[in-house]
Amino acid sequence: MPKLEASAFAPINIALAKYWGKRDSRLNLPTNGSISMTLDKFGSTTKVEFDPALSSDQFVLNGKDERSPDSLRKITIVLDELRSLARMHPHARIHSENNFPTGAGLASSASGIAALTLAASHALGLKLSPEKLSELARRGSGSACRSLFDGFVEWKRGELADGSDSVAASLHPASHWALHALIVVVDAETKSQSSTGGMTSARKTSPFFQSWVESAQASLGPIRDAIAARDFYALSRAAEENCLRMHACAMAASPPIVYWKPETIALIHEVRKMRAEGVEVFFTIDAGPNVVIVATAAHAAAARAHFEVFLKNGGARLLETSPGKGAYVL
Numbered sequence: 001m002p003k004l005e006a007s008a009f010a011p012i013n014i015a016l017a018k019y020w021g022k023r024d025s026r027l028n029l030p031t032n033g034s035i036s037m038t039l040d041k042f043g044s045t046t047k048v049e050f051d052p053a054l055s056s057d058q059f060v061l062n063g064k065d066e067r068s069p070d071s072l073r074k075i076t077i078v079l080d081e082l083r084s085l086a087r088m089h090p091h092a093r094i095h096s097e098n099n100f101p102t103g104a105g106l107a108s109s110a111s112g113i114a115a116l117t118l119a120a121s122h123a124l125g126l127k128l129s130p131e132k133l134s135e136l137a138r139r140g141s142g143s144a145c146r147s148l149f150d151g152f153v154e155w156k157r158g159e160l161a162d163g164s165d166s167v168a169a170s171l172h173p174a175s176h177w178a179l180h181a182l183i184v185v186v187d188a189e190t191k192s193q194s195s196t197g198g199m200t201s202a203r204k205t206s207p208f209f210q211s212w213v214e215s216a217q218a219s220l221g222p223i224r225d226a227i228a229a230r231d232f233y234a235l236s237r238a239a240e241e242n243c244l245r246m247h248a249c250a251m252a253a254s255p256p257i258v259y260w261k262p263e264t265i266a267l268i269h270e271v272r273k274m275r276a277e278g279v280e281v282f283f284t285i286d287a288g289p290n291v292v293i294v295a296t297a298a299h300a301a302a303a304r305a306h307f308e309v310f311l312k313n314g315g316a317r318l319l320e321t322s323p324g325k326g327a328y329v330l
């Protein structure tokens, strides 16, 4: 039997219109669509080797055996789907490395699962369409379906019960708009509430959940249009509103889900103050305390210099990137 192995790189992405809520948790089907920027430089390099001699899938992350049931479950879902498409059932040895600083507090499941999906499908000799790859990556981790694509990416909610129309596609290549993203690492610890746990609890207990879903769907048009027109102020307004509404929905859950730290709130105020003074910056925050500051190319250096001073040990906690390419086979 020939060696069944391949490697792929997949970048991280940051949502400007957030995915928050599952209408089907087995298939990871979202309650609302989302729009993200695929980010350059930072991501996961993953090697997959299928080996009939193995009795289970093995996963080594950043040089250590990864045994977290949550990570293993996500990987197995993707590998099982690919094995049944290939009509072969060998277990796999997976080595994955994240190139962003360890403990940067960045969610790695989007880049990790996107890289795994691409590498494993190649290793098995499957020639899958970008839509099919996106659908399979989504099964492992929702936001992973966006990391396969370049630049500005939309993941459609979809309508079908089997999820085949709930896939991502690129709206514009990275070259469409040279934005900068400054990732501020407020807290490098693992977040207290996973995004899956937070979404499930918010859906069941937050009285704001239905309003969140309606407003999230309604924000897609303005965010899509602001990106198409490179209208920074329209995007700032719509993306901040979307982010704050997602967090408001989570905070209203019972028990409440509060992802923010005092520094998160300080950064929200500082970004808004700078924008009022004419600096082109806005913020967005995923399911954790870290803040991503988006700036236009013309204002990125001023924003960076300002936040390096604002954050006490500035440089070490600021990672700078820009829209970039989607996942690729190595």
Ligand code: PMV
Residues within 6 Å of the ligand: 014, 015, 017, 018, 019, 020, 034, 107, 109, 110, 141, 142, 143, 144, 195, 196, 286, 287
């Ligand atoms: O893909 P997950 O299950 O890690 O969920 C991601 C959820 C958010 O990061 C909060 C929003 C998003 O669209 O990425």
